[in-house]
Amino acid sequence: MMSKIQDAISQHNDTKSLYYKQILNSAFGGEGQNIAKFDKISFNNARQAQLKQLKQDHKATRKLSDDILNSDGEVIEETQYMVSESPRQFKCNKPLQEAELILDNNKFWYLNYIFNFLYKCIDMDRVHLCNMDTDSMYLAIAGSQIEGYKQRLNGFHGTIVLLLKRQNFARITSEPQGENIVCLAPKCYSLYNGNEQNNGIESLMSRMKDVSEKKANLTTNDYIKCLNDGCNVKVTTNNSQMKLGVKSMIGMEKSALTVIHNKMVVLFNGCCAPFMYGINADHYLVE
Known part of the structure; x- marks a missing residue:
């Protein structure tokens, strides 16, 4: 795929170059994440579930249903359990x-x-x-x-x-x-034109982490307020989840904008240093 991108660049074909670039980026993101499920899940009766709980691979057991009886009181369907086992060895095919x-x-x-x-x-x-x-x-x-x-x-x-x-x-x-930019943390910034003192702000681009930009409805003024006042701007996100055959809407409050920076070590003068084992901000000398 990289050779195709280079060929498109040499041919000055920007459309094809961007097309192959998007494919490569999406493929790299998929290959760089280990999304395989290594747990073994099985459905068993009480006797089988009891035996599997004695194994070292046992992880969790959950009861799904009770005994079903007929009119004569006889068991026609035994209690079902869902047993999760985590193998001690597995094979990963992701590079x-x-x-x-x-x-x-x-x-x-x-x-x-x-x-x-x-x-x-x-x-x-x-x-x-x-x-x-x-x-x-x-x-x-x-x-x-x-x-x-x-x-x-x-x-x-x-x-x-x-x-x-x-x-x-x-x-x-x-x-x-743009004319101005407010950067709170990596991948969390707002690019805008105008002056906030004259209320003539034109937002050009805004980015935030872990929150949908369309659902948050945040403005550049929120970024400026977060930077000047040191406050957290929270938003409520709604997500639909399916659990045990029941679909429900869950509202969750998240911090969309925050002045907390947990990606690097922040020194007292505002500079950032990479994480290193046993090294904190006190070990750096800043002139």
């Missing part, structure tokens, strides 16, 4: 180690690109790294005051910048662009 290697290797080259290319080739006094993800980053650029917010690197000068503009070096492309 999990390949997916983990790709993710770890991607993080290495991501940091290598930032420190060995971006920081050395661009005037970082005019660029602020706001947010980053696995394959993208959001930059606040102080460029030309005449051009609008879609100027990208046009306000910069130098040989390296000209190379970036002409050759599209390292496949740098811009997707959403």
Whole structure:
């Protein structure tokens, strides 16, 4: 699939390149998750359930029904139990180690690109790294005051910048662009135009974790309030579940926006450091 993407890029076919990219991303997500069910579930009578409970593989037992008697008091159907067993050995056909290697290797080259290319080739006094993800980053650029917010690197000068503009070096492309951005945590941000003091905010893009963006109905003002006041913004989500043949609607309250960051170690000056065994924020020296 990667070869097809490269062929489409060499042919300058953006539609086909994006199509194959979407297929590759969805396939990688499926292969990188071990969704196989290794528990063995069986339905047994009381005698069989009692024997299986003595095994080391036994996990749980649940009663499903009682004895059914006829008019003469005879048992026509015995009590049924559902027994769950967890085998001590099983076979996994998913290439999990390949997916983990790709993710770890991607993080290495991501940091290598930032420190060995971006920081050395661009005037970082005019660029602020706001947010980053696995394959993208959001930059606040102080460029030309005449051009609008879609100027990208046009306000910069130098040989390296000209190379970036002409050759599209390292496949740098811009997707959403705006005047302001509020970043609360990884994959939790809001991009907007306008000024919150004048109530003229135009929301361009908002992202949040573990909550549907359409059902939450949050605005950019919620992100700004969460950042300034340090409060949690909660929303109620409704999900339908099927249990024992009965379908019910369950309402659950979740924290859509929060100032808590549990992905990295946050230092007292706001900088973030990766998790390492035995290392906490007190072990870092910040000037």
